[in-house]
Amino acid sequence: MSTSLLDRVNAALATANDPEIKRPITDLGMVESVEVDGPGVVRVTVLLTVSGCPMKDTITRDVNAAVRAVSGVTDVELTLGVMSAEQRAGLKELLNNGKTQRDITFAQPGSLTKVFAIASGKGGVGKSSVTVNLALAMAGQGLKVGVVDADIYGHSVPAMLGVADAKPTQVEDLIMPVPTESGVSVISIGMLKPRRDQVVAWRGPMLDRALVQMLADVYWGDLDVLLLDLPPGTGDVAISLGQHLPNAEVVVVTTPQEAAAEVAERAGTMASMMHQRVVGVVENMSYLPCPHCAAAGEDHRLEVFGSGGGERVAATLTQRFGYDVPVLGRVPLDVALREGGDSGTPIIESHPTSAAAVVLQSIADSLAGRNRGLAGMQLGLTPAGRL
Numbered sequence: 260m261s262t263s264l265l266d267r268v269n270a271a272l273a274t275a276n277d278p279e280i281k282r283p284i285t286d287l288g289m290v291e292s293v294e295v296d297g298p299g300v301v302r303v304t305v306l307l308t309v310s311g312c313p314m315k316d317t318i319t320r321d322v323n324a325a326v327r328a329v330s331g332v333t334d335v336e337l338t339l340g341v342m343s344a345e346q347r348a349g350l351k352e353l354l355n356n357g358k359t360q361r362d363i364t365f366a367q368p369g370s371l372t373k374v375f376a377i378a379s380g381k382g383g384v385g386k387s388s389v390t391v392n393l394a395l396a397m398a399g400q401g402l403k404v405g406v407v408d409a410d411i412y413g414h415s416v417p418a419m420l421g422v423a424d425a426k427p428t429q430v431e432d433l434i435m436p437v438p439t440e441s442g443v444s445v446i447s448i449g450m451l452k453p454r455r456d457q458v459v460a461w462r463g464p465m466l467d468r469a470l471v472q473m474l475a476d477v478y479w480g481d482l483d484v485l486l487l488d489l490p491p492g493t494g495d496v497a498i499s500l501g502q503h504l505p506n507a508e509v510v511v512v513t514t515p516q517e518a519a520a521e522v523a524e525r526a527g528t529m530a531s532m533m534h535q536r537v538v539g540v541v542e543n544m545s546y547l548p549c550p551h552c553a554a555a556g557e558d559h560r561l562e563v564f565g566s567g568g569g570e571r572v573a574a575t576l577t578q579r580f581g582y583d584v585p586v587l588g589r590v591p592l593d594v595a596l597r598e599g600g601d602s603g604t605p606i607i608e609s610h611p612t613s614a615a616a617v618v619l620q621s622i623a624d625s626l627a628g629r630n631r632g633l634a635g636m637q638l639g640l641t642p643a644g645r646l
């Protein structure tokens with residue numbers, strides 16, 4: 260009787276994932292002991308990877324819930340311990356697949372992860388807002404999504420995803436990405452700074468090192484999609500990215516107002532230098548739906564920042580590269596989008612039926628569903644046509 264209860268408890272424990280590693284705690288050597296005592300009292304000791312693990316509460320909640328759901332269990336006594344240095348080294352080796360030297364898995368020839376670099380000509384056009392909403396939109400479709408916030412001028416992505424002050428857990432020198440409520444994992448260059456208020460001039464080799472760290476030293480697991488929020492313009496990050504992730508595809512975010520030539524120049528130059536394909540343009544802050552007319556059921560758009568910017572950037576890039584660079588979508592101005600960013604609940608989640616969320620979802624769907632084909636390979640020359 261108690262043996263089968265123990266079996267059922269073990270099976271239940273195998274359904275509890277480590278929130279950062281996203282694998283069963285039973286596979287990770289985190290369950291130190293399980294005992295059934297008397298009629299239905301279960302004693303479990305779970306080892307955290309590091310002391311003061313930020314995921315402590317989540318693990319406690321999930322393990323309790325999993326074990327309590329087992330029929331015959333009347334009470335759970337959960338004890339949390341911490342892995343020894345040796346156990347941690349073992350876990351690290353397990354996560355590294357036994358390798359000591361880490362590579363950027365996304366850049367490996369057989370990688371199935373789609374990598375999108377979100378670029379813009381300048382700041383403030385909504386690059387980060389677009390990035391986080393695309394991430395959530397894709398995650399909502401069941402995809403495993405990671406976000407790298409590589410914007411050295413303002414790392415707003417963690418706050419927009421509701422994990423503003425999160426510090427990543429480290430297992431030896433392996434960094435765990437920060438999980439969000441919505442299932443997206445995130446790492447920000449801001450998290451690599453020793454202190455929040457410390458000003459770091461991310462340049463050249465140091466920046467390159469930080470980028471490699473976010474790609475190779477972070478345990479991403481098997482992602483379907485990796486989104487990178489790039490700093491605006493071109494520069495050191497673009498050069499590093501081209502070297503380390505030549506298969507990344509570029510999405511350019513612009514407003515209707517920006518000078519098309521300039522945006523295309525800045526965002527497009529890096530893509531062409533690095534042979535990265537520009538897969539499309541997102542026009543953000545496209546228009547403001549007129550509230551009066553909307554109330555009357557009519558579609559009247561106020562073009563606050565002018566019109567046609569996205570179209571012009573797309574046309575300029577199409578001409579320059581010789582392949583079709585489409586406008587992927589026009590995202591309207593929406594107070595809820597701004598508020599969602601400020602409160603850490605992106606509009607895709609807070610107002611999924613709003614016009615802005617619907618457009619963002621359709622952009623996400625078309626990016627995620629795009630056939631990889633030649634776009635995923637570095638040809639070293641400009642592809643002649645669109646696939």
Ligand SMILES: Nc1ncnc2c1ncn2[C@@H]1O[C@H](COP(=O)(O)OP(=O)(O)O)[C@@H](O)[C@H]1O
Nearest residue numbers: 382383384385386387388544591592593597600
């Ligand atoms: N479509 C939109 N409607 C309303 N506010 C927006 C929209 N897009 C962006 N914003 C707001 O504009 C500001 C700048 O956006 P952000 O995504 O941080 O730009 P970037 O990353 O390009 O600097 C933020 O406060 C954001 O909430």
Ligand SMILES: [Mg+2]
Nearest residue numbers: 386387410415
């Ligand atoms: Mg930003």
Ligand SMILES: [Zn+2]
Nearest residue numbers: 549551552559
């Ligand atoms: Zn009107």
